[in-house]
Amino acid sequence: MKVVVVGSGNVAESLAQAIAEAEGLELVQLFARNEERGRKVAELAHTEWSNTSLAEADLYLISVSDNAVDGCAKSLHIPEDAVIAHTAGCCSIDTLAPHTHRAVFYPFQTFSIGRKVDFTKGYIFLEGATDHALQTVREAAHRLTSKVELADSARRAVIHLSGVFACNFANAMYANAAEVLASAGLPFDIVAPVIAETAQKAIEILNPAATQTGPARRGDTQTLDRHRAMLADKPRTQEIYDKISEDICERTKISKSY
Numbered sequence: 668m669k670v671v672v673v674g675s676g677n678v679a680e681s682l683a684q685a686i687a688e689a690e691g692l693e694l695v696q697l698f699a700r701n702e703e704r705g706r707k708v709a710e711l712a713h714t715e716w717s718n719t720s721l722a723e724a725d726l727y728l729i730s731v732s733d734n735a736v737d738g739c740a741k742s743l744h745i746p747e748d749a750v751i752a753h754t755a756g757c758c759s760i761d762t763l764a765p766h767t768h769r770a771v772f773y774p775f776q777t778f779s780i781g782r783k784v785d786f787t788k789g790y791i792f793l794e795g796a797t798d799h800a801l802q803t804v805r806e807a808a809h810r811l812t813s814k815v816e817l818a819d820s821a822r823r824a825v826i827h828l829s830g831v832f833a834c835n836f837a838n839a840m841y842a843n844a845a846e847v848l849a850s851a852g853l854p855f856d857i858v859a860p861v862i863a864e865t866a867q868k869a870i871e872i873l874n875p876a877a878t879q880t881g882p883a884r885r886g887d888t889q890t891l892d893r894h895r896a897m898l899a900d901k902p903r904t905q906e907i908y909d910k911i912s913e914d915i916c917e918r919t920k921i922s923k924s925y
Contacts, residue, residue: 668692668807671722673739674730675699675708677778678754682730683712685786689810696722721745726803728772729753729763736762740769750803756827759820760794770800772808773823777834786811792818792826840911843904876918883915 672683687694694714699705709716731739733755740763752770763769771794791808795801808815845855868878882890898905
């Protein structure tokens with residue numbers, strides 16, 4: 668199957684490399700407006716780059732920011748029987764109109780520039796407007812992972828929201844921990860084993876609420892108050908601490924006020 672990846676951001680970079688290495692898939696082009704990034708991603712994926720002439724392919728994967736999907740799709744002139752899909756979690760499949768064989772190819776993972784992702788470990792969620800579109804993206808997805816599921820717009824939105832909590836918000840908490848440590852001249856790697864163990868427990872037990880620990884879980888108001896005092900000169904961080912502590916207490920049925 669010949670594939671063109673459209674875009675040069677975080678997702679496009681990882682996706683292009685994965686497709687280039689997958690058996691049964693041929694990455695024929697990286698099509699991207701940004702020449703500097705486009706050439707870089709194309710080099711990583713060992714393919715050609717263009718921002719003017721779109722190569723012929725069986726599948727075109729639009730991997731751009733959500734608000735750019737609509738305009739990007741409308742600007743692409745593809746073969747009549749080709750499939751066009753976007754990789755966004757919160758965009759409707761109809762964002763790709765007026766293309767007939769439109770689909771969604773949503774890899775549920777966190778992507779960062781310069782970091783290769785093992786697609787075999789994550790899910791890819793699919794939707795197709797036609798049987799041909801769905802069959803095409805299903806075949807492509809199974810070349811990357813065995814974890815392939817169908818998900819319409821409403822279902823993908825829920826999955827995407829869960830990722831914001833589990834990934835984006837969790838990472839923001841790591842940043843807060845790093846700031847607290849740095850304020851005392853301590854390195855972030857001190858907390859690294861705690862992060863790894865917390866994540867591993869949640870994955871193994873599949874019930875994060877059951878593995879909750881800490882002063883809010885215990886109702887330890889003395890420690891909570893001590894922590895709040897330590898954050899007195901950081902009101903924004905103190906507010907985050909209070910809100911999350913309240914949430915933990917509510918989930919564990921411990922009623923405390925802060």
